Amino acid sequence: MSTIAAQPYTYVKNWKERTGGRVFGYFCSYFPEELLHAAGVLPMRILGDKENVALADSHIQAFICSLVRTSLDAALKKKLEFLDGVVFPHSCDSIQNLADIWRYNFPEQFSDVVVLPVWVDVPEAEQYLAQEISRFKSKFERHLGRQIAGAELSKSLDIYNENRSALAALYALRRDKPNAISGQTVLDIVKASMYMRKEDHTALLQEALEELRSVPRDDDQSVRLVLYGNVCDDPGIMHLFEELEAVVVDDDLCTGSRYFLHIEPSDGDPIRRLAQRYLRKIPCPSKHSSDFDRRTYLVNMVRQSKADGVVILLLKFCDPHAFDYPDISKRLTEDQIPHLLIETEIQPASIEQTRTRLQAFVEMLKEKKNG
Ligand code: SF4
Numbered sequence: 062m063s064t065i066a067a068q069p070y071t072y073v074k075n076w077k078e079r080t081g082g083r084v085f086g087y088f089c090s091y092f093p094e095e096l097l098h099a100a101g102v103l104p105m106r107i108l109g110d111k112e113n114v115a116l117a118d119s120h121i122q123a124f125i126c127s128l129v130r131t132s133l134d135a136a137l138k139k140k141l142e143f144l145d146g147v148v149f150p151h152s153c154d155s156i157q158n159l160a161d162i163w164r165y166n167f168p169e170q171f172s173d174v175v176v177l178p179v180w181v182d183v184p185e186a187e188q189y190l191a192q193e194i195s196r197f198k199s200k201f202e203r204h205l206g207r208q209i210a211g212a213e214l215s216k217s218l219d220i221y222n223e224n225r226s227a228l229a230a231l232y233a234l235r236r237d238k239p240n241a242i243s244g245q246t247v248l249d250i251v252k253a254s255m256y257m258r259k260e261d262h263t264a265l266l267q268e269a270l271e272e273l274r275s276v277p278r279d280d281d282q283s284v285r286l287v288l289y290g291n292v293c294d295d296p297g298i299m300h301l302f303e304e305l306e307a308v309v310v311d312d313d314l315c316t317g318s319r320y321f322l323h324i325e326p327s328d329g330d331p332i333r334r335l336a337q338r339y340l341r342k343i344p345c346p347s348k349h350s351s352d353f354d355r356r357t358y359l360v361n362m363v364r365q366s367k368a369d370g371v372v373i374l375l376l377k378f379c380d381p382h383a384f385d386y387p388d389i390s391k392r393l394t395e396d397q398i399p400h401l402l403i404e405t406e407i408q409p410a411s412i413e414q415t416r417t418r419l420q421a422f423v424e425m426l427k428e429k430k431n432g
């Protein structure tokens with residue numbers, strides 16, 4: 062799965078060649094990809110591009126997050142020509158801008174925006190989202206020239222539930238035995254699930270879980286960290302944790318647990334189930350819920366995973382996360398949880414400054430832990 066995570070487009074192109082199937086790209090963990098799966102289409106998460114931006118700057122401002130800029134750049138460089146369609150959830154203004162620019166530059170490609178409610182727990186949200194999903198489904202079906210039966214969608218929802226349960230089991234195992242698997246490998250497994258057919262991924266993951274269950278628990282005294290933030294797709298940073306002998310025990314990341322947590326019960330109308338799943342998933346800072354306090358959620362995660370500190374990985378120019386950061390930092394300080402903010406970009410940057418800051422943070426945590 063680490064090979065797939067390192068070269069996801071190669072994997073997807075091979076899948077397409079092998080099966081003759083179609084592939085649709087999507088942004089953000091708020092797109093109800095189960096609909097694509099139910100039609101036999103492979104959903105593929107677009108997570109930016111590691112090359113420096115060359116073409117996108119004449120279309121989009123330089124102060125937009127690098128997830129959006131490098132993804133557009135990759136498309137303009139014709140690196141995403143193998144995609145049969147691209148779909149955007151309205152997660153933030155940057156994604157909405159990207160959707161408009163994309164439509165303008167690639168008019169021949171299928172694209173659509175699914176507009177989710179910002180307040181996910183108001184009474185009207187479920188009815189509204191069910192209608193919006195149905196609208197997208199009809200457009201998608203017209204494009205494919207086939208209908209998606211209710212039973213097909215229900216089956217896909219069950220397959221996704223199974224995959225989410227297996228990923229949750231992996232996280233529980235890692236909390237208990239962080240020595241058994243590196244933080245990078247865990248993120249690779251989650252990332253691979255965004256490119257493989259879910260049933261194939263679940264089968265591989267079940268085998269990996271079997272092996273991991275037999276690894277003995279090691280009561281080592283490594284510094285235990287929780288990661289918080291948006292997209293983390295930088296092996297350089299993850300390897301730094303290993304180099305500094307700090308273990309990642311849990312995360313609240315768009316490319317980590319926030320992608321798969323929340324499993325919706327398996328009966329009822331599939332469109333309703335889909336709407337409920339995306340309204341009840343752990344919200345990201347672009348969504349609001351009067352029921353959910355992100356600060357308390359993070360503090361509880363730290364306590365439950367017995368973490369010594371939090372590393373906040375924020376993709377530069379991400380407004381929703383940046384607006385939340387002061388509140389998160391304040392609460393962690395009030396609860397005496399040490400934390401460190403690291404700004405990231407999708408394109409790999411020099412790691413030296415990050416190494417120095419992370420090293421100082423981990424050393425401080427080691428001293429605190431060992432008295
Ligand atoms: S990283 Fe932030 S700004 Fe960029 S697409 Fe995600 S939510 Fe929007």
